[in-house]
Amino acid sequence: MKITQAKVIVCSPGRNFVTLKVMTDQGVYGIGDATLNGREKSVVSYLEDYVIPALIGRDPQQIEDIWQYLYRGAYWRRGPIGMTAIAAVDMALWDIKGKIAGLPLYQVLGGRSRDKIMTYTHANGSDIAATLDEVGKAIDEGYQAVRVQSGIPGIASTYGVAKKGHNYEPADSDLPTETVWSTEKYLNFVPKLFQAVRDKYGDDIHLLHDVHHRLTPIEAARLGKSLEPFHLFWMEDAVPAENQESFRLIREHTTTPLAVGEVFNSIHDCRELIQKQYIDYIRATIVHAGGITQMRRIADFASLYNVRTGFHGATDLSPVCMGCALHFDYWVPNFGIQEHMPHSDEMESVFQFDYHFEKGFFTPGEAPGHGVDIDEKLAAQYPYKRASLPVNRLEDGTLWHW
Structure with a gap:
């Protein structure tokens, strides 16, 4: 089994979500969440420009190896953008694993x-x-x-x-x-x-x-x-x-x-x-x-x-x-x-x-896998709208932790 395609779906049904869909040559696909609240587009770029091209042709069943490849291979490790992108891939691969086995993820x-x-x-x-x-x-x-x-x-x-x-x-x-x-x-x-x-x-x-x-x-x-x-x-x-x-x-x-x-x-x-x-x-x-x-x-x-x-x-x-x-x-x-x-x-x-x-x-x-899917046609009816988290100041104007 090989990964043949992956795509990012951005939608805003009341608030912004970023979803990764990973597809295989055997018709099995998996879904992952890549939402980073207030910084959603940064993860979209990371996935589309760097992660997805590196996934094509890999065996989706090799979850641990792919995780290590994306984590160690980036050199610039950790941080919310890179780790959210890795998480999206990981969720999608565990979803595929469950579907192949015909078992819910917890099993x-x-x-x-x-x-x-x-x-x-x-x-x-x-x-x-x-x-x-x-x-x-x-x-x-x-x-x-x-x-x-x-x-x-x-x-x-x-x-x-x-x-x-x-x-x-x-x-x-x-x-x-x-x-x-x-x-x-x-x-x-x-x-x-x-x-x-x-x-x-x-x-x-x-x-x-x-x-x-x-x-x-x-x-x-x-x-x-x-x-x-x-x-x-x-x-x-x-x-x-x-x-x-x-x-x-x-x-x-x-x-x-x-x-x-x-x-x-x-x-x-x-x-x-x-x-x-x-x-x-x-x-x-x-x-x-x-x-x-x-x-x-x-x-x-x-x-x-x-x-x-x-x-x-x-x-x-x-x-x-x-x-x-x-x-x-x-x-x-x-x-x-x-x-x-x-x-x-x-x-x-x-x-x-x-x-x-x-x-x-x-x-x-x-349901096999994690049991969640996305309606892509309906998602397309809710385009991305930038939304930012607040910032906080003390009463004297000093910037503080929000």
């Missing part, structure tokens, strides 16, 4: 380790009262875990909080919007938010919170300590993770569980964090961390240190990545939780998928 990986996959959804509102209402809706829908974000008094807009009447989508304008941030207002407010949630809904629901990289280590330590009475499932992305040693200081001051990794691109971005047990959950994604092949290495390494998976699952990951993630979740022994932001009906009309969601839990489906 090819080694079979399932659980009956269903616990997910968490997002509850956000303009203030505490509105957020409490959204938490209640999530509980009524059957979720056992909810990520809680709220508007903060004195700050005009806050990460994770949707505009009234809209679903939250951060890539909201052609060029980056500029938002304003106050760490002190945030630190004073968040414990009150979680006190209100526990007072209303009790201790049984799992609660999560995303800091979105905005604190220094000692500030994150303060927040984690102040949230200990509310026993969060995790505190996510407490600080920028370029300096992995930052998490040591947080760990020394709080028992609130720590999660990080959605912006990671390789095992080297999280090696110290895992090995020194600075974190509890690794959130690196299949689409941005080199595909299924490398995520297996990361998960296996993490299992040695009691670190569990917690895949990013926002709407900037297409149903293709979600399908792969769910098969991975079904298999991986050290599974923690799966994020779930539902895609719109518009998005789901372009992608067909076999996975199933019911009352806070997913199952991945039994």
